[in-house]
Amino acid sequence: MANTTYDVIIVGGGVAGLSAAIYTGGAKLSTMVFDTGKSQVTQVSKVMNYPGFAEGISGTDLIEQCRRQVSGLGVELINREITGVERKQDAFIVSAESEQFESRYLVLATNVNWKILESLGFELEVNPLVPSGKIRFAKGIGYNGETHIPNLYLAGLHTPIQSQAVIAAGQGANIGITIASRALENTYMWHDK
Numbered sequence: 015m016a017n018t019t020y021d022v023i024i025v026g027g028g029v030a031g032l033s034a035a036i037y038t039g040g041a042k043l044s045t046m047v048f049d050t051g052k053s054q055v056t057q058v059s060k061v062m063n064y065p066g067f068a069e070g071i072s073g074t075d076l077i078e079q080c081r082r083q084v085s086g087l088g089v090e091l092i093n094r095e096i097t098g099v100e101r102k103q104d105a106f107i108v109s110a111e112s113e114q115f116e117s118r119y120l121v122l123a124t125n126v127n128w129k130i131l132e133s134l135g136f137e138l139e140v141n142p143l144v145p146s147g148k149i150r151f152a153k154g155i156g157y158n159g160e161t162h163i164p165n166l167y168l169a170g171l172h173t174p175i176q177s178q179a180v181i182a183a184g185q186g187a188n189i190g191i192t193i194a195s196r197a198l199e200n201t202y203m204w205h206d207k
């Protein structure tokens with residue numbers, strides 16, 4: 015029996031996962047983000063290519079601002095490692111050691127940590143768009159992150175995108191909008207008026 019049930023669970027609180035959360039939280043879907051605090055962008059002392067920050071922003075500040083933004087939208091954030099994911103009827107059961115959490119939609123945004131993808135049986139291949147040749151993504155998955163498992167989405171570098179923060183953020187946002195639109199059964203778009 016799961017401890018708590020959410021509309022959406024997002025595993026990975028980097029720019030991709032947090033951007034997805036902006037939209038699911040903005041659409042008032044109950045959303046939980048689990049994160050282990052190792053976003054790649056926090057290795058960058060000054061990100062100079064993220065729109066809106068002409069003087070640059072430290073990667074740590076960028077993540078902190080995103081975290082504040084999603085918290086303001088009612089999204090819950092927990093610093094916990096997710097160690098397992100199971101599909102049970104129409105729900106996902108997500109495990110953090112002995113604790114379990116349940117959701118209708120699940121987003122995996124764990125970037126260079128492929129463990130959960132492998133445990134779910136995804137085949138991985140090298141992402142030709144990343145020059146190091148070391149980054150892998152799930153075979154057969156497109157930009158929209160949709161998978162053969164209903165309501166499971168892959169975000170960021172689990173999909174064939176370039177390794178740049180704004181691209182990961184945009185791809186995550188696309189998933190957040192897709193989930194919001196499906197859950198609300200109406201095309202969701204964030205417009206002020």
Ligand SMILES: Cc1cc2nc3c(=O)[nH]c(=O)nc-3n(C[C@H](O)[C@H](O)[C@H](O)COP(=O)(O)OP(=O)(O)OC[C@H]3O[C@@H](n4cnc5c(N)ncnc54)[C@H](O)[C@@H]3O)c2cc1C
Nearest residue numbers: 026028029030049050051052053054055096125170178179
């Ligand atoms: C050295 C370096 C320099 C870079 N410089 C730039 C730059 O100047 N400009 C630029 O645009 N891009 C840069 N990038 C790329 C940028 O960092 C990435 O595009 C961006 O961080 C990807 O975002 P993401 O959300 O997909 O992954 P991440 O930001 O890496 O987030 C993934 C998150 O998932 C969490 N996680 C992983 N496994 C689990 C788990 N099992 N349970 C819970 N949480 C988990 C991690 O702790 C992490 O916080 C750089 C990357 C590197 C490595």
